[in-house]
Amino acid sequence: MNISSVQKLCQHFICSAIQRCRKSDDLCRISVMLKSNSSWDTSLVRISISDTGVGSFLEEFQDLKCTGDPASTEKWDGVISVTTTTICDNEIYHYRLDLKEIVSARRITKLPSNSKNGAKFSGTEVSLSAMESIDDLLAEITNFFRKILILKIPKVAVELVVDCGDIPGSQYENLILANECIHLPSPASSIDCLKSGLEDYVLKHENILNNICHSCFSSREHLKVGSGVTCSPENHRRNGQVMEAVIIISELSDPTTSSCFRARDAKTEVFYFKDFTLCSISQSSLDALTSIDWKSFGLTLRSIADQDGCALLEWGNLPPHAHIDIALHCYHKQVMIPAATHKTQRDRSFTKKAVKLALNDLKEKNKGVLLSSHALKICSYAPDLARTVAGLILSSNDLDFQGECFSMLGLQFQEIEGKVVENCIKERIISVIEMNDRKPRKGREDAPVLFDDDCFQEPDLLDEEYEEGEDAFSSLDL
Structure with a gap:
């Protein structure tokens, strides 16, 4: 995996920490700390990402590579420190990794370990130092967190802490403490978590992490929400792929009464998650969004664009104070198995079906909404x-x-x-x-x-029938 910047590296390590926490049966915590090493050089930032998950393996770092970006080279020397232990280990292991080392055998150096003295715990900490603006880095990580929290992964708490050295009033500011799954039934399904997480994202005006604005939307009942789930069968050739879609339409009836109403445009950013990780949208899912007959739901899709892996849908007929939010989540019920043929075709079909199910669900629950x-x-x-x-x-x-x-x-x-x-x-x-x-x-x-x-015709009807037939045919054990 190529890493082009320190920000991208941090996002990768945060996603890895989430995966380790998901595999744990206990409550877990992910902590991200940004610390200026000294008050006289605030551009040198110490970045630490730790979790109390199942523990990491060196294989996780073997495929990481630094690109030849000159800007990235100037900011970071390619060295990271890893501390990890599993619940069964008697020691805490320390490693030094040089991701810019060309010879793979020299990339990892094992350092002296520490005894756990009989204690039973697991966890991983990854740390590095880079010449970065702490404000820019904080903004990037905060923006990433507010999106990843849409998943509302159960039993995982997240904390972001900043320590600016000797600067008065800036030490250890606790910026995030989540998870908010206490509002959900226990155990909560993945689609319930996704719905609740996207609702929170909308109620917080998409750019606030902790506070819901009650002057714009007094409760979740003011949001029009629809969801859809489609699954593939589980057998020896498949691993139970699931595609979830959640769509929310929010509209202010009287925007003049809101003291913090942000300007809304006619664009929708589609959040795409794969196996509980924020990812760039796949081309097959992008094609699926393009092929949907939006006019049958009263929507005019003016354009669709892929901007740095993010799908942006621009609408042509939304009311002036309305907004559409969409989240997609593709994951596997079991450990991933090598893909069968026509996988891209199935992914396209799965995405399209899940989105249309969400649109129909929203339409069914809300009178007069999404009429063709x-x-x-x-x-x-x-x-x-x-x-x-x-x-x-x-x-x-x-x-x-x-x-x-x-x-x-x-x-x-x-x-x-x-x-x-x-x-x-x-x-x-x-x-x-x-x-x-x-x-x-x-x-x-x-x-x-x-x-x-x-x-009135539906131009994608024959295409949809072909996809359904193709997916059924590919599931046969021939």
Whole structure:
């Protein structure tokens, strides 16, 4: 694995610490400390990343390589220190690694170990020193943490501490203390954690780690949330791949009342996690997002771009104070097995299905949300149709006919007013349109096209059927 900067190296070590904690059966803690070595040279920063997980193995560091980036060479000499022990070890082991050493046999130097004196514990600490701005490094790591915490990995607490030497008031500032899984059922499923984590991310305006803003959203009930999960079968050729998708639509009804409302744009950053680690989005998942028929959910995708491994979706028709957040998580139930053929095709299919399940779930739970462009156009005719039908009923001289109509509408004679009848009919029409729009397209009965110029088709329908057939075919043990 090539490391191009100290910031990327720190992210890699944090992800490794998370994996070690996940493998532990006990509560674990990850601590990241940034310390200026002296008050006269604040650019020299000591970086320490420690965890109380299962302990590391030297194989984790053998594939790490430093790129020939001159800027990275000037900031860091390539040397890291590793201290580690497992629960079964009687000693604490120390190593010195030089990642810039070309000869692999010389990269790792074993240093004298320390006895544990019969104590039972496990953990790893990785440390290095680099010429970095502590503020820039802190901002980068904080930004990384606020994204990785979306996963809300159970039984893992995270702490970020800064020590700026002799500068008054800046020693040991505790910036993060998580996990917040106390809000979730125990044991919480992975998708429940992902939903809760993305909700917290939105409620904290995406850039605050600890405080939820109650002036914009007083509770989670103000968020429209949908989730979807798709899985592959587990057998001797597969390892139970899971793809999870969570989509949140947030909209302020009165943005003028918020004292901290941040400017929203029409772009969505897609968070992509793989095996509980923040990663660059895969090309297959990017293709899946491109192939979704967003118009069938009333959305216009103006553009999609891959910026440094991050997928950015730009929408063309969002309300001015609305925002869409998306998180994807791909993981394996068992230890990974070498991939079978057509893996890229399956990944694309899995991503597409999970996202569409999340969109349908959000649509089902929230009335009037994500209606297709076709349904929205039909709804625009509902007021005129309701006014016409109400006029026909109210102008009739047949009291029995009027009574039957009012009974069907659930109205009493004393409630009869033009607007009351009209609004009731309009609500019934829109409700039927919304109900039909929520039904799977394949399960709908054929009906005449209401508008000749609206030949509504789903361009990716044949493509989706091909993917389903391909995935089923590839699962056969031939």
